[in-house]
Amino acid sequence: MLAEKLIALRERLIEMSSLVEAMIEKSVRGLETKNNEMLLEVMEKHEPLVNNLEIELDEQCINLIALYQPKAKDARQILIVSKMIGELERIGDHAVNIAQAAQFLIARPEVKPLVDIPRMALLAIEMLRNSINAFIQEDIDLAQSILLKDDEVDRLRDYVMRDLIAYMSADPSTIERGVELIRVAANLERAADLSTNICEAVIYMVQGRVVKHHYEERHPNK
Amino acid sequence: MESTILKSENLCAFYGDQEVLKGITLDIYEKRLTAIMGPSGCGKSTFIRCLNRMHEMIPGARVVNKVYLKGEDIFAMEPTLLRRRIGMVFQRPNPFPTMTIYDNVIAGYKLNGLHLKKTEFDRIVEESLRKAALWQEVKDLLYKKGTFLSGGQQQRLCIARALAMNPEVLLLDEPTSALDPKASASIEALMEELKKSVTICLVTHNIAQASRVSDYTAFIYLGELVEFNTTEKIFTVPKDKRTEEYLVGKFG
Amino acid sequence: MKEHIVWRQTKNRIFQGLVYVLSFAALIPLFWILYQVFYLGLRFINWDFLTHLPKPTGELGGGISNAVVGTIMLVGMAFVMAVPLGVTTGIYLSQNRHSRLSNMTRLAMDVLQGVPAVVIGIVAYVWVVKTFNQFSAFSGSVALAIMMLPIVVRGTEEVVKAIPDYLYEASGALGVPFYRTILKVIIPAGLPGIISGVLLAVSRIAGETAPLLFTAFGNRFMEWNPLKAVNSLPLLIFNNAMSPYEDLQQIAWGASVVLIILVLGSNILARLIVKKWKVQF
Numbered sequence: 001m002l003a004e005k006l007i008a009l010r011e012r013l014i015e016m017s018s019l020v021e022a023m024i025e026k027s028v029r030g031l032e033t034k035n036n037e038m039l040l041e042v043m044e045k046h047e048p049l050v051n052n053l054e055i056e057l058d059e060q061c062i063n064l065i066a067l068y069q070p071k072a073k074d075a076r077q078i079l080i081v082s083k084m085i086g087e088l089e090r091i092g093d094h095a096v097n098i099a100q101a102a103q104f105l106i107a108r109p110e111v112k113p114l115v116d117i118p119r120m121a122l123l124a125i126e127m128l129r130n131s132i133n134a135f136i137q138e139d140i141d142l143a144q145s146i147l148l149k150d151d152e153v154d155r156l157r158d159y160v161m162r163d164l165i166a167y168m169s170a171d172p173s174t175i176e177r178g179v180e181l182i183r184v185a186a187n188l189e190r191a192a193d194l195s196t197n198i199c200e201a202v203i204y205m206v207q208g209r210v211v212k213h214h215y216e217e218r219h220p221n222k
Numbered sequence: 223m224e225s226t227i228l229k230s231e232n233l234c235a236f237y238g239d240q241e242v243l244k245g246i247t248l249d250i251y252e253k254r255l256t257a258i259m260g261p262s263g264c265g266k267s268t269f270i271r272c273l274n275r276m277h278e279m280i281p282g283a284r285v286v287n288k289v290y291l292k293g294e295d296i297f298a299m300e301p302t303l304l305r306r307r308i309g310m311v312f313q314r315p316n317p318f319p320t321m322t323i324y325d326n327v328i329a330g331y332k333l334n335g336l337h338l339k340k341t342e343f344d345r346i347v348e349e350s351l352r353k354a355a356l357w358q359e360v361k362d363l364l365y366k367k368g369t370f371l372s373g374g375q376q377q378r379l380c381i382a383r384a385l386a387m388n389p390e391v392l393l394l395d396e397p398t399s400a401l402d403p404k405a406s407a408s409i410e411a412l413m414e415e416l417k418k419s420v421t422i423c424l425v426t427h428n429i430a431q432a433s434r435v436s437d438y439t440a441f442i443y444l445g446e447l448v449e450f451n452t453t454e455k456i457f458t459v460p461k462d463k464r465t466e467e468y469l470v471g472k473f474g
Numbered sequence: 475m476k477e478h479i480v481w482r483q484t485k486n487r488i489f490q491g492l493v494y495v496l497s498f499a500a501l502i503p504l505f506w507i508l509y510q511v512f513y514l515g516l517r518f519i520n521w522d523f524l525t526h527l528p529k530p531t532g533e534l535g536g537g538i539s540n541a542v543v544g545t546i547m548l549v550g551m552a553f554v555m556a557v558p559l560g561v562t563t564g565i566y567l568s569q570n571r572h573s574r575l576s577n578m579t580r581l582a583m584d585v586l587q588g589v590p591a592v593v594i595g596i597v598a599y600v601w602v603v604k605t606f607n608q609f610s611a612f613s614g615s616v617a618l619a620i621m622m623l624p625i626v627v628r629g630t631e632e633v634v635k636a637i638p639d640y641l642y643e644a645s646g647a648l649g650v651p652f653y654r655t656i657l658k659v660i661i662p663a664g665l666p667g668i669i670s671g672v673l674l675a676v677s678r679i680a681g682e683t684a685p686l687l688f689t690a691f692g693n694r695f696m697e698w699n700p701l702k703a704v705n706s707l708p709l710l711i712f713n714n715a716m717s718p719y720e721d722l723q724q725i726a727w728g729a730s731v732v733l734i735i736l737v738l739g740s741n742i743l744a745r746l747i748v749k750k751w752k753v754q755f
Contacts, residue, residue, distance in 0.1 A: 306649040312647070316640040316644040319641075320753060329648060387649075
């Protein structure tokens with residue numbers, strides 16, 4: 001019946017998110033440890049899997065709607081899962097972008113020791129994992145806390161950019177590498193953003209409240 | 223790969239001169255629940271009654287072409303033997319009012335004069351009532367007449383009665399139409415369990431019910447089989463425009 | 475406006491009152507008869523009365539035992555002749571609504587029910603008494619059976635017709651052949667109604683006098699042989715009531731009480747059976 005099918009759907013979603021997590025982690029570690037195999041794994045093995053999962057889970061969502069006409073929380077849950085599938089797939093795409101930039105970078109000498117980017121990666125992965133946890137445990141407080149964490153990631157990205165701009169203006173030969181590094185940071189920041197989208201969706205699912213786009217501030221009556 | 227247990231070939235049915243079924247060819251797969259849906263008067267009840275030759279109880283009803291049960295032509299079989307292999311449960315719960323619950327379950331044996339030992343009957347009664355999810359509620363009341371049971375319980379008794387004959391196929395003709403929502407839900411849960419051990423063919427005018435419980439769905443309209451496919455496909459990507467309109471609610 | 479309403483309400487009440495009074499009035503004959511008979515006859519009833527033979531004219535005392543035995547014999551044999559035939563015919567009619575045979579049968583039963591009892595008696599006389607050259611309980615039973623038949627047939631037909639189709643369906647779906655469905659599902663379901671119909675027929679014939687005048691004929695003595703003439707309660711009442719002797723008249727009153735108890739009793743029993751034994755569909 002519907003309850004069992006929803007549980008199965010959630011489990012597949014967890015699989016997908018674990019895979020995407022691994023992709024981010026491996027793409028940054030591959031950069032850190034200059035491991036090309038790891039980067040190739042991300043692009044050639046994991047990405048197709050994620051794409052297949054997206055298609056499969058989308059189909060399951062429409063099946064559940066057509067066959068079981070879910071109501072209330074069940075309906076919101078399926079809608080949210082459908083959105084999360086999209087967000088996860090996009091996070092996967094960002095991981096691939098990072099891997100591609102990393103491939104370019106590891107073939108060349110380092111511009112500077114990597115400190116902030118790995119820190120951003122850790123944060124982004126943590127936010128993704130917690131957003132999925134918030135979904136499973138229907139934990140709104142956790143979701144809210146992740147929304148706040150996003151500020152830290154944004155600040156780190158700004159810092160990385162300023163830092164690299166300083167390096168590039170000092171030494172023009174580092175511009176190509178610098179730009180790729182900025183690209184990595186930007187993708188990590190986008191990945192973190194997408195995790196916050198997931199958290200907003202979780203809050204809607206649990207409480208029926210819309211928190212995105214500062215909706216509540218603009219519609220104090222609703 | 224699905225194996226077909228019951229199959230109709232170009233089945234046409236007439237009430238007098240009126241053609242009610244216009245050449246239905248349909249495969250019912252073993253150990254699956256096939257739902258037959260369609261608007262009122264489309265012929266779905268007529269069709270299911272042809273499957274165990276119950277249409278012969280209606281004067282003026284006749285049928286052209288074949289139906290096969292595991293390859294055997296059902297019109298060449300003894301009707302009473304056929305109906306022991308294909309059981310039926312009706313829209314209105316109809317336990318025999320003069321018999322106790324115990325006797326109702328084994329009515330198929332007793333009324334046919336098939337005698338077994340008491341211990342054997344006891345076993346059949348318990349097993350059938352368990353399969354029909356009714357044992358716990360009536361095990362101390364077996365020797366009372368069944369008419370005090372609620373509608374849902376009576377219907378489960380009728381299901382137990384049909385199951386006691388160990389049929390290969392169970393035909394259900396709108397089994398929940400006369401029941402309240404709670405009883406309907408319990409029968410639906412029962413059907414999900416039962417389909418693991420017996421092939422079920424369900425006629426329903428409740429589209430949501432068909433989508434919830436069935437593995438395969440057939441849509442019959444104006445005596446024709448419009449579409450037949452897995453339930454998922456029918457409800458997400460129906461091929462025929464009439465199916466789509468029916469699901470969306472344009473008619474019926 | 476208000477007066478108009480008051481007038482209408484008054485009219486209503488007058489009408490209501492009229493209905494009550496007339497309904498009550500319809501009960502009066504029954505209660506009067508019962509009162510009359512019980513008042514005049516009850517005192518004579520005792521064990522001797524029921525178990526002794528009538529005494530020769532002139533002697534006091536005596537009883538109605540031969541009449542009781544005769545009535546039981548007559549009703550019993552009529553029962554055996556009419557009930558199986560009537561019930562099966564009734565079942566046949568309920569299953570065949572429109573065939574020519576069933577239409578003719580129904581017509582025949584309706585006509586038969588209207589034939590005067592005395593005419594049936596004469597016919598039985600010609601068929602049985604003349605043939606065997608002997609008055610007998612048997613001939614009386616034949617007449618009574620003919621009278622019972624339409625009631626049993628129609629009663630059975632109505633009861634079985636009222637049995638819902640879904641019982642036939644349920645039985646058919648279990649692979650039960652039709653005749654077994656009738657025997658083991660339909661008849662048991664209709665049994666209370668059928669029994670009640672039979673009892674009503676019995677109560678109808680128990681008090682019939684006219685046909686017995688030329689068939690059973692009557693007997694002053696106890697007769698156990700059904701092929702001979704026997705006495706019966708209605709005959710005894712008829713004969714004794716017309717006699718000039720007071721003690722015979724008293725016996726007639728006593729016998730009337732017994733007969734009424736028998737007739738009324740089976741009537742009431744019939745209704746009780748239907749009520750208590752009601753089969754829920």
